[in-house]
Amino acid sequence: MADFGATELDAFRTEVREWLAANYPAELKGADAKTDPEAVWGGRAFAGARGDADPQTQWMRRCAEKGWTAPTWPTQYGGGGLSPAQARVVEQEIARGGYRSPLLSFGIWMLGPVLLEYANEEQKKEHLPKITRGEIRWCQGYSEPGAGSDLASLATRCEDKGDHWQIDGQKVWTSYADKADWCFCLVRTDTTKKHEGISFVLIDMSLPGVETRPIKLISGESPFCETFFTGVKIPKGALVGQLNGGWEIAKRLLQYERQNISAGFGEGGTAGGASGDLGEVARSYLGVDEGRLADLDLRKRITENKMNFQALRQTIARTAAESRASNGPSAATSIIKYAAAEFAKERSELMVEAMGNQGLGWAGDGFSDGERLAVRGWLRTKANSIEGGTSEVNLNVVAKRVLGLPDPK
Numbered sequence: 001m002a003d004f005g006a007t008e009l010d011a012f013r014t015e016v017r018e019w020l021a022a023n024y025p026a027e028l029k030g031a032d033a034k035t036d037p038e039a040v041w042g043g044r045a046f047a048g049a050r051g052d053a054d055p056q057t058q059w060m061r062r063c064a065e066k067g068w069t070a071p072t073w074p075t076q077y078g079g080g081g082l083s084p085a086q087a088r089v090v091e092q093e094i095a096r097g098g099y100r101s102p103l104l105s106f107g108i109w110m111l112g113p114v115l116l117e118y119a120n121e122e123q124k125k126e127h128l129p130k131i132t133r134g135e136i137r138w139c140q141g142y143s144e145p146g147a148g149s150d151l152a153s154l155a156t157r158c159e160d161k162g163d164h165w166q167i168d169g170q171k172v173w174t175s176y177a178d179k180a181d182w183c184f185c186l187v188r189t190d191t192t193k194k195h196e197g198i199s200f201v202l203i204d205m206s207l208p209g210v211e212t213r214p215i216k217l218i219s220g221e222s223p224f225c226e227t228f229f230t231g232v233k234i235p236k237g238a239l240v241g242q243l244n245g246g247w248e249i250a251k252r253l254l255q256y257e258r259q260n261i262s263a264g265f266g267e268g269g270t271a272g273g274a275s276g277d278l279g280e281v282a283r284s285y286l287g288v289d290e291g292r293l294a295d296l297d298l299r300k301r302i303t304e305n306k307m308n309f310q311a312l313r314q315t316i317a318r319t320a321a322e323s324r325a326s327n328g329p330s331a332a333t334s335i336i337k338y339a340a341a342e343f344a345k346e347r348s349e350l351m352v353e354a355m356g357n358q359g360l361g362w363a364g365d366g367f368s369d370g371e372r373l374a375v376r377g378w379l380r381t382k383a384n385s386i387e388g389g390t391s392e393v394n395l396n397v398v399a400k401r402v403l404g405l406p407d408p409k
């Protein structure tokens with residue numbers, strides 16, 4: 001993997017820009033590229049439903065052939081073998097051109113990086129290329145009814161049956177489990193020890209005994225499932241890393257998860273919840289006084305939020321660069337995850353507040369699309385401080401692992 005100087009990087013940027021422009025399907029250009037959010041997740045169901053002629057499938061495959069769905073992964077596993085600086089150029093050029101992401105994937109964000117670190121060669125060859133090509137969609141089987149923040153209390157059993165493992169238990173809040181092909185899952189392989197009794201396994205969701213029950217939310221959507229495993233037989237080769245050594249992999253994966261959640265707030269990200277410029281939205285609803293937002297108090301709070309956003313983005317860019325230059329993400333990702341969640345909640349609250357009564361509309365003719373989206377975005381940000389570890393839990397990680405403070409007595 002060559003690390004380029006500035007001149008080579010400029011040349012690489014030109015090459016990337018030209019390739020993207022030449023290969024982005026015409027059908028995806030413009031507003032259509034922002035619709036159909038399900039289209040970017042890949043997986044067996046996606047391939048089956050869409051067929052080879054589907055423009056998003058074409059786009060995903062073209063990028064996968066270049067290795068640009070996972071730009072920094074080694075080429076032998078389907079990655080691009082690019083340096084971190086080159087990978088950033090690819091990301092920047094996709095954002096700059098307004099192109100739809102070729103592939104969003106828990107496999108790329110979370111599982112792949114830990115497979116590269118902990119899996120054996122056979123597992124890497126089996127799973128990584130399928131992730132980069134969007135063939136297999138993964139879900140995360142961590143949380144259980146009795147194990148959320150205290151994840152190490154998980155009870156889903158994994159028993160050694162000689163020539164295979166048998167899985168019995170229940171997961172909850174498994175995002176998109178009903179759409180996923182495989183699950184990376186934490187299971188209990190020793191009931192006598194808490195953290196040292198956990199293993200990390202890979203489960204094919206089409207196996208007999210796997211059942212997903214979507215949980216219907218008040219919004220009418222069902223992004224999560226309860227996932228049940230009853231007498232599910234998985235091969236011995238499904239264990240990643242050491243038997244009872246899964247807790248270390250679990251924590252490492254959470255660092256990647258937190259880094260990726262935070263990346264949504266960085267350059268090219270959606271900044272969580274409501275979209276649009278907060279100041280402009282407020283001016284259009286509340287009017288202006290000498291060109292400035294008329295409501296002095298709200299103006300002050302919006303300005304503070306925008307300043308915090310800039311600081312957050314700079315910090316995300318700095319920590320991402322540090323992470324690329326060192327050994328991947330660290331416990332410090334909890335700082336960003338916490339700050340980004342709190343920022344997103346505040347920003348969305350300011351957005352609906354600026355809209356006044358119009359910011360209360362869930363549905364109906366009296367509200368514009370932007371207003372309805374602002375309310376839904378505001379509610380969605382409530383999950384930002386829960387998913388990937390709650391804000392309280394992330395503060396605990398910062399206290400213990402970053403600041404080195406002792407456990408409270």
Ligand SMILES: Cc1cc2nc3c(=O)[nH]c(=O)nc-3n(C[C@H](O)[C@H](O)[C@H](O)COP(=O)(O)OP(=O)(O)OC[C@H]3O[C@@H](n4cnc5c(N)ncnc54)[C@H](O)[C@@H]3O)c2cc1C
Nearest residue numbers: 140141142143148149173174175383386387388389390392
């Ligand atoms: C949008 C979204 C997507 C998710 N997707 C997935 C997924 O795909 N796979 C998956 O496995 N899970 C998923 N989750 C579950 C998520 O990881 C858990 O909800 C989260 O870890 C919290 O666990 P819990 O819900 O059991 O809450 P609890 O652990 O019961 O926490 C309840 C409250 O107590 C607080 N609390 C608990 N312990 C402490 C402590 N030691 N110190 C201070 N405060 C504490 C918490 O901060 C929280 O406010 C998802 C959640 C959301 C919201």
